[in-house]
Amino acid sequence: MLTPTQIEQFHVNGFLNGGQLLNDEEVEELRGEVMRVIDERERTDIPQPVSLRNLGGNDSTPVWQIVNIWEASEPFRRLVSRQEITTAIAQLTGATELRIWHDQIQYKPPQIGGTTHWHQDAPLWPIIAPMTEVTAWVALDDADESNGCMSMAPGSHTWGNNIDFLRQVEEYDSMPSEFQGRAVQVTRCPVKKGEVHFHHALTWHGSHNNTSQRPRRAIALHYMTNETRFVASGEHVMKPFVEVGDGEQMQGEHFPQVYPHN
């Protein structure tokens, strides 16, 4: 459970380090699963994630993205349903029911792992509305300055949809110090392995490249509230798995309910 002070901090900043969630043994098991799923990606006799690709498309600076590893890995299936996470998301959103929207591993290999450019999550999810407010991000390696931790712009979750502006920021490190008369601050967010970090779906964020000798593996867990409906006009990697009609409440086997707990 989050404390009232943590909830207040999240609402002010648009992000929050929620503290330790996983012990070393659990982290080891999940790390092993990430590498197994990558190694076994060509197999047709076992469940596969929804997608596995190099996010930036550049082979010399890869960011391996795996979407819905929970559908290919029992330990990850348990992680997305973890009561500590879903209870915290319910506290932060005020939701009475939550479903999995999708998950997303981002793996930046040692020395060459690339940048994840500045963005907001909600504008990248045009097949759901209203937006899902909060993502839980769980580090599987210590994520810090040297291996590509996330950075956030405090307060930016209150500034609306600014995805076009963020796309025009040319270099990851060249964020302007002002946006529409507001001071923009960039805060590095180191997260220890096994910790969970929350961010709002409109918070400006991204992560720099990995120049260290260590991998940077982490998973973002995106949830939907009970209000979330399908918007058929949009495009998204999860669209082929939606089983409901335009405007209907999102549900189905790829979007299981995880809160309240049985």
Ligand SMILES: O=C(O)CCC(=O)C(=O)O
């Ligand atoms: O893992 C990263 O570095 C970025 C993740 C991200 O953009 C997200 O969780 O929305």
